[in-house]
Amino acid sequence: MRFQDKVAIVTGAASGIGRASVLEFARGGARVVAADVNREGGEQTVAAVKTEGGEAIFIETDTSSYESVQSLVDQAVGQYGRLDIMFNNAGVGSPLHNVLDMPVDEYLKVVSINQHGVFYGIKAAGNAMKERGGVIINTASIYAYIADRGKIPYHASKGAVVSMTKAAALDLAKFNIRVVGIAPGLIDTGIVTRWKGDEALWNKIQRAQMRGKAGKPEEVAKVVAFLASEDASFLNGHIYCVDDGAAAFKR
Numbered sequence: 001m002r003f004q005d006k007v008a009i010v011t012g013a014a015s016g017i018g019r020a021s022v023l024e025f026a027r028g029g030a031r032v033v034a035a036d037v038n039r040e041g042g043e044q045t046v047a048a049v050k051t052e053g054g055e056a057i058f059i060e061t062d063t064s065s066y067e068s069v070q071s072l073v074d075q076a077v078g079q080y081g082r083l084d085i086m087f088n089n090a091g092v093g094s095p096l097h098n099v100l101d102m103p104v105d106e107y108l109k110v111v112s113i114n115q116h117g118v119f120y121g122i123k124a125a126g127n128a129m130k131e132r133g134g135v136i137i138n139t140a141s142i143y144a145y146i147a148d149r150g151k152i153p154y155h156a157s158k159g160a161v162v163s164m165t166k167a168a169a170l171d172l173a174k175f176n177i178r179v180v181g182i183a184p185g186l187i188d189t190g191i192v193t194r195w196k197g198d199e200a201l202w203n204k205i206q207r208a209q210m211r212g213k214a215g216k217p218e219e220v221a222k223v224v225a226f227l228a229s230e231d232a233s234f235l236n237g238h239i240y241c242v243d244d245g246a247a248a249f250k251r
């Protein structure tokens with residue numbers, strides 16, 4: 001039970017990578033706070049944990065609001081008395097427009113969730129952890145490193161997550177708080193649903209991967225749990241690609 005006595009918060013916990021990570025932390029003995037704007041999905045995640053005999057609660061949270069994220073952390077500490085692991089994972093995909101046509105309000109919406117939400121999570125969780133230490137994990141994307149057409153808000157936000165992870169690791173080192181990130185490649189979750197409606201397109205996207213298929217959220221959650229564990233005690237400030245090599249080769 002590598003997370004015995006630990007308390008973890010996971011944002012974006014109603015589906016995909018977040019839900020799989022809640023389950024992984026709970027299996028390791030953590031008490032987990034599942035946070036999401038989607039109450040129904042978040043409560044299903046908690047129910048899945050309880051079915052397995054684990055401990056979790058759901059707190060409705062909008063990570064684009066600082067007040068909401070601070071309240072999440074306050075409630076988690078109020079409920080369980082401490083915070084050891086913060087997984088800043090909530091995110092949305094990009095509206096698809098050439099940069100010349102990208103509506104400013106749509107750009108700002110993505111950045112407020114994917115980028116500002118991670119800042120709020122680092123700030124609120126870091127303050128809650130500074131007496132005892134802890135681990136903060138941020139979800140970036142391989143799209144922080146390689147470009148795709150028509151998705152500038154997503155690129156902007158995920159590039160910022162990479163930079164903030166490094167900067168926060170430096171700021172929080174004196175409190176024994178590690179800050180690391182993951183950069184997933186194509187993972188079969190809610191965020192790619194819009195591509196799956198077109199079977200030929202989905203097959204084409206999968207064929208472009210190194211071994212021809214999307215990853216599963218559980219394959220990401222295992223890496224997240226490793227990064228949060230004592231086995232990763234000397235990992236800090238870096239971002240780990242979980243992409244089956246997608247960012248390593250020319251398409």
Ligand SMILES: NC(=O)c1ccc[n+]([C@@H]2O[C@H](COP(=O)([O-])OP(=O)(O)OC[C@H]3O[C@@H](n4cnc5c(N)ncnc54)[C@H](O)[C@@H]3O)[C@@H](O)[C@H]2O)c1
Pocket residue numbers: 011012013014015016017018035036037038041061062063064089090091092093113139140141142183184185186187188189190191192217
């Ligand atoms: N699936 C992929 O291919 C892929 C690739 C790279 C990065 N990512 C990143 O992984 C993270 C998790 O996404 P996923 O793939 O599991 O997709 P997903 O859509 O299954 O999960 C995202 C979750 O975030 C929640 N969310 C959205 N806005 C929110 C907000 N304002 N406040 C709180 N919760 C909010 C959604 O309700 C959803 O439950 C995201 O940051 C995403 O950008 C995913």
